Amino acid sequence: MTFFGPNRTIGGVSKRGLVISGLRASVDSKEILKGIDLTVEPGKVHALMGPNGSGKSTLAFAMSGHPNYEVQSGSVTLDGTSLLELSPDKRARAGLFLSFQYPAAIPGVSVANFIRTARMAVKPDDLPPAKFRAMIYEKLGVLDMDPAFLSRYVNDGFSGGEKKRLEMLQLAILAPKYAVLDETDSGLDVDALQSVGKSIEAMRATDDGKDTGFLIITHYPRILRHVPADVVHIMMDGRIVKTGGPDLAERVEREGYDSIREEVAGGVA
Amino acid sequence: MASLSAIAPAISVTRDARGTHVEIPAGVNTDDPIVIDYDAADAALIAHTFVSAGEGTRATIVERLTGNAEREIAASTTVTAAANADLTYTVLQNVGSGVRVEAKRVSHVGPGARVGWNVALLGGSSVTDSVISDHSGAGANTEIAALFFPVAREVVQLTTEVQHNVPHTNSQTVVRSIAAGRGRGRYFGNIRIAAHAHGSEASLRDDTLLIGKDAKIDAVPALEIAANDVKAFHGATVGAIDEEHIFYLMSRGIERDAAEKLIALGFFEPAVARFPGETLRAELRTLLEEKLAGARR
Secondary structure, three states: OOOOOOOOOEEEEEOOEEEEEEEEEEEEEEEEEEEEEEEEOOOOOOEEEOOOOOOHHHHHHHHHHHEEEEEEEEEEEEOOOOOOOOOOOHHHOOOEEEEOOOOOOOOOHHHHHHHHHHHHHOOOOOOOOOHHHHHHHHHHHHHOHHHHHHEOOOOOOOOHHHHHHHHHHHHHHOOEEEEEEEEEOOOOOHHHHHHHHHHHHHHHHOOOOOOOEEEEEEOOOOHHHHOOOOOOEEOOOEEEEEEEEEHHHHHHHHHHHHHHHHHHHHOOO | OOOOEEOOOOOOOEEEEEEEEEEEOOOOOOOEEEEEEEEOOOOOOEEEEEEOOOOOEEEEEEEEEEOOOOEEEEEEEEEOOOOOOEEEEEEEEEOOOOOOOEEEEEEEEEOEEEEEEEEHHHOOOOOEEEEEEEOOOOOOOEEEEEEEEEOOEEEEEEEEEEEEEEEEEEEEEEEEEEEEEEOOEEEEEEEEOOOOOOOOOEEEEEEEEEEEOOEEEEEEEEEEEOOOOEEEEEEEEEEEOOOOHHHHHHHOOOOOHHHHHHHHHHHHHHHHHOOOOHHHHHHHHHHHHHHHHOOOO
């Protein structure tokens, strides 16, 4: 029997899913990702955990096409569409969303203008202005965000919590097929984290959002108490070394990464 | 031929051989802008404007300068603000790419008076503009907000100067410029604080964005401070669009060209925000957007 690898069904190609296969990538000529295989199915939440420096953010940036990150080999497909040849905007229009750990401040560009432009880019035949405005206000409410946000400049003078809420607002409004959340919980206080979790779960409960696949990149398991993971992967030194269920996240919390490092040190390629 | 609309009945706007005269008698306040249109339609245009703002007055003047083909425009404005007057003078210059413009804007600011200049320079093959303000009494205040935007092969030179000649006066100068394509610009920003002008406060902020490798803007700030007990601030930046900002916008599905346009418009915003009136600001943003759309590479 021929083994096709983890991402295909025998007898046919399963096209749905965010499929990362054999991905190797480097930044500043230093190899960080040493062959990543991971598939996020529609509607499922995958958590990617790992110690600092394991390459988690590199994976996020390589998937979205950041110019500083060079892919050496491998593939990333989104519901069958190969992403790596596409420019970052085309990847977004194919249905990928990346929530940044450190979102850029764009002075002089209002949140309202930015969100409207982004929405029109990914969903061109869209809601009439009144409906769009109503949707924005609704999502602002779920995130406990003041409508005054809309006239502020993107991330300009925002606190950490405000920046992450704006990322979540974009997630809710752009309604992507697959969302990669890069350390969304870092730097958040209890209330902000609760808002973020509430917003993601609210989105997953909508028609637009119920099939969105999530790759939640996190160092700590905190966010997974708000958005429960279906699958947990542990990444170390540029490789996924262990995959399991939600109990794996709990184990990390109890025992830390060192115990996992020892377990896999026995030698897995 | 200039077309004039004077809103407040007490304000007089007249034309004679020397130019257009706006007289705002003492005590008159108006929120409605006085609009002066100069259009170099059929011939070279010489546009001189004289504004006399009496004591305790408040008014806003908007000068629109347009022209096409290869016209030449020579423009000047002289504003005299008497004690405690508050005069805002806005120049919206939007001329065709073959037009040559030389303009000189001067204000004399009396004690406790404020003159606010808002100058937007768009278009023109060669534009030379200067805004020079002097203070003749304590409490005088000059605010200058300017933006210029040479694209294609346009060349723009802007000079601003505030002369703090007497004690206890303030000024604030904010200039934003973008050069794109082969657009070239020069900005001379001058603050002069005389030896006896103690207690003055002056700030000069000059920021430039360059789009494309052939775009060029030289900025020469000069702060001459001869007095003690003054506050003078200067800040300047020159740079290209930050690629991290481009990536952030593109990762939301926005194409590179559109992302550059958003960022460039955002860059002008601190200067645009100082122009008086939301209608005027909206008009200016539209003009800037149109220019950006036509200006790629």
